[in-house]
Amino acid sequence: MSYWLDSTGDPPLAPPPSPLPDADVVVLGAGIAGITTAYLLKQAGLTVTLIEAGDRLAAGVTGHTTAKVSSQHGAIYASLTSGFGADTARAYGAGQQLAIDWIETEAAAVGGEADWSRRDSYVFAERSSSVDDLHREAEAAAAAGLPASFTTETGLPFEVAGAVRFTGQAQFHPRRWLLELATRIPGDGGTVVTGTRAVGLTEGDPCVVTTTAGEIRARHVVVATHYPVFDRGLFFARLEPRRDLVVAGYTDDGAGLPAGMYISSEDRHSVRTTPAEDGRTLLIVGGEPHRVGARTSVARHYVQLAAWARERLGLEQPAYRWLAHDLTTVDSVPYIGRFHPRSRNVWVATGFGHWGMTNGTLAGLLLRDLVTGVENPLTGVFDPQRVTVRQSAAEFVKANAYVASRFLGDRVDALVARRGVDSLPPGAGRVVTDGARAIAAYRDDEGGLQCVSARCTHLGCLVVFNDAERTWDCPCHASRFGTDGRVLAGPAVRPLPAVAPPA
Structure with missing residues (x-):
């Protein structure tokens, strides 16, 4: 949770x-x-x-989410300016700043507790080869009217080659x-x-x-x-489903932790803190980006992220972990x-x-x-x-080529890998075949077997088992299902139907 x-x-x-x-x-x-x-x-x-x-x-x-309320969305302004022009970059930035200011004004008007605070935001890089790109981003963002500058001072407890700083950004408790x-x-x-x-x-x-x-x-x-x-x-x-992972843990007073909000331009590791109710400070660390439904162990990614947080920031024991799942457009x-x-x-x-x-x-x-x-x-x-969507044809083709490869390739893989369910350990899931049927089989902690159709009810792609969340995730368009087949996230609106176990 x-x-x-x-x-x-x-x-x-x-x-x-x-x-x-x-x-x-x-x-x-x-x-x-x-x-x-x-x-x-x-x-x-x-x-x-x-x-x-x-x-x-x-x-x-x-x-x-990690709940950063910022107009600094990674290193986006240089690419918007070069790809679609300065006016697009300026309008994009103006919209984000409008949102920040509206939340602050409305929060003051309605009252309530939202843990709102203004913080500086940083996109940082550790390799010197990335510094030129950061300079270009700082220049493009400043030209778009945003409070941006290049800096080598970030407050992070490890060495960086440089960063783009946006002043006067914010964070809050979104819920x-x-x-x-x-x-x-x-x-x-x-x-x-x-x-x-x-x-x-x-x-x-x-x-x-x-x-x-x-x-x-x-x-x-x-x-x-x-x-x-x-x-x-x-x-x-026209959408690509991506996810980052998040781990978070408490420190007694937050001493020595960085005061801003941070994200790496190189590997998307992100860092911020928030005050907790008991006076402690919660350190929130994100990273390990990958496409939803990728052939990868989500549990292993959590282990790798926790190791990074421990080595770089001293976070010994995460109290929380969660998936930050979102969609990216072609432009x-x-x-x-x-x-x-x-x-x-x-x-x-x-x-x-x-x-x-x-x-x-x-x-x-x-x-x-x-x-x-x-x-x-x-x-x-x-x-x-908009016109910029049509100008992004290469991204459109790449995203749909991936979907086509999963739609066809996963069927071939399922037919080739005809492993049954007898060897399935507790807490694990696997897509198996039984004749023409593709079955999503999950064994619960008590040894019981749950079997549902492995075909996503959206467009029929084969789902993949998420070993960290114990869900069935669609690699094509990111629908997610419980092990009992219920819909957790769309675009699917119908559950995976229960089926008989393989013979």
């Missing part, structure tokens, strides 16, 4: 009415984008129904902040529904959303479900806008690239304006049909 989930409870929400009420806007997904959007639209005077498939709000991707907003949505035309999954959408005027609790009609629908449910707009072909700019070119009242927010605290907040601000018809000069940069 992540620290953000462990350190917060759940607000007492009134049971939703039955049947679910029609609304001006239905928002699907109660992460940072969905909650912020629903909150802002209610403030704008619209009736809003917020629907979350899980039982807890802000407990998915948002509840598994405390979002629960504060969520409790202000119900009543006066606002409804929050958990444990309810959207499984269908008919576009029109009104739109009809089919859920596991019945149908809802709405003038507008916002799809903020991390990976967009419903295969429209070809988002499954590294989120998709925020119309769900597909012909849609008139269905909207989407996705592809935050591990920087969802500002991108998710910005999504809420832009979607409020799009739904209410307010002109916003930033909407074009984040439009899912």
